[in-house]
Amino acid sequence: MQLLGNNASPYVRKVRVVLEETGQTDEVELIEVATSPIDSAPEVTAAHATKKIPALIRPDGCTLYDSRVITRFLDARAGAKLYRDNRIWEVLTLEATGDAILDAAVLMVYEGRCRPEDKQDHGWVEAQWGKVTNALEALEARWMSHLSGPLDAGQIAIGCALGYLDFRHGGREWRKSHGALDDWYAVFSEREAMKATVPAG
Ligand code: GSH
Incomplete structure (x- = not known):
């Protein structure tokens, strides 16, 4: 493949x-x-x-x-069971949350890259960042226990989303107001799979 x-x-x-x-x-x-x-x-x-x-x-x-x-x-x-049958709706919703963070964060990058500077809409960019921070707050309010459970596809999506915030939006310092996620990610990002796929470029 x-x-x-x-x-x-x-x-x-x-x-x-x-x-x-x-x-x-x-x-x-x-x-x-x-x-x-x-x-x-x-x-x-x-x-x-x-x-x-x-x-x-x-x-x-x-x-x-x-x-x-x-x-x-x-x-x-x-047959790895990263989409566990007994928690499937939670796993899919968490995965969708990670992807939605990415969608907003990637669009912010495209706005800066693909549009001439005088056509960029800063209010729109900030609204995308507002989606990201809203999602981080929802994760801290409702998902920390699930995040600490057995590895699943939802956790992987959140781990990659937080990694992307570091990679492309490091200046926004998401960790400052999201200590629980910061602690979780500090452990998750030490997984061999995460270390082997650190973004570059
Ligand atoms: N929902 C898609 C997925 O999960 O695969 C999003 C994929 C996506 O947007 N990938 C970006 C891309 O190909 C690269 S990070 N962008 C080109 C485009 O937006 O046309």
């Missing part, structure tokens, strides 16, 4: 963490590609209906996207 992606993408990181955690890294070749909302590599255009990464190309089945479909496929393939 081939994974279209790159080291900087937090959605790709989720897939790579699942590969590491489930012992499948040797079965997937990472093909480094570049994407942006206005220009994607030809391989991405061919593989993903809306020209995004990650996409998982399988020799014996359709190409899979988006990241949540790929992680669930890889989990089922390995």
